[in-house]
Amino acid sequence: MAKKKKSRKVGLIGVRKDPDFEHKTSSGRVKKRKGNSPGSRHNVEDKRQQKSTSGGNQDPRLGSKKPVPLIKTPVATQKRKFATPAEELAALEADSRLISLLDKLDQGKPLNKDQQHYVDEHMARHKALCELMGITADADESDDDEDEFAALDAIKLDDFER
Template identity: 40%
Template sequence: MKKPTSAPRAKTRRKTREELDQEARDRKRQKKHRGHTPGSRASGGGESGRSGQKGQEKDPRIGSKKPVQLGVTAVQTPPRQQKPKSEKPMLSPQAELEQLETDERLDALLERLEEGGKLNAEEQSWVDAKLDRIDELMQQLGLSYDDDEEEEEEEGKEDMMRLLKGGN
């Protein structure tokens, strides 16, 4: 059984046919404007929601962007490899010789050799390479470290001859 409600019903007025028709037209007009705008697929309608985002989007494709050759060509040339640039600028032979003569590492290793010390294979090959380069540069410049030794030997011989002859 139904229980009676305690509050009396308020009498509502019935709508006329014109009012019902007008409400139906309004509802139809509202429904018509739902959804995406016409042509949104072609015009990129997805960007309308991201109006705050500017700049280019990241390319969603995964993989290498390196172009791939499609088909066989008559001549395939490998890409050129650039030679590594030397860090030191080209020096004149005189400047390079001077630099090698004032090299602290070379001096220290030569002193160790003179004192009777031994060098490992890497150090020995480095010293040999530097001494060979010094010899090449001296030959290019027309210098010879033998000249100084010969002059000293000649002076020593002259002194010995004076002593042997008994002269002052």
């Protein structure tokens, strides 16, 4: 047989017949607790916050609720307001960025996506302002000249038969 280790603990030998019987401690007093509860060094802030905020169970690790954009969007430029369409048209025609981009297009150089969007947007606005003010483009006048020359080409050689 295996050797049994001796212990100093004095307990019951066997099982009591009465299940309602409560065993009294030898000294009759409650054990005094020593030290802090387990994990107390991690929960110190939580206890302070629970006392100060009675309303909710807030986690200090949670950050801002502001949504983070996942796609880069261009920064919205502040649009200037003009008193008259003539002032806006003059400002569009004096825009140095637009002029340089149009020069690039005339030279046949490619534009990136943002530059092309800028040109398209401003040229559409320029066209709308010209129509609003009743200004016609120079290209329309040259179409009239082409029509006159087209009439000369329409002469039939059958008219000049002998």
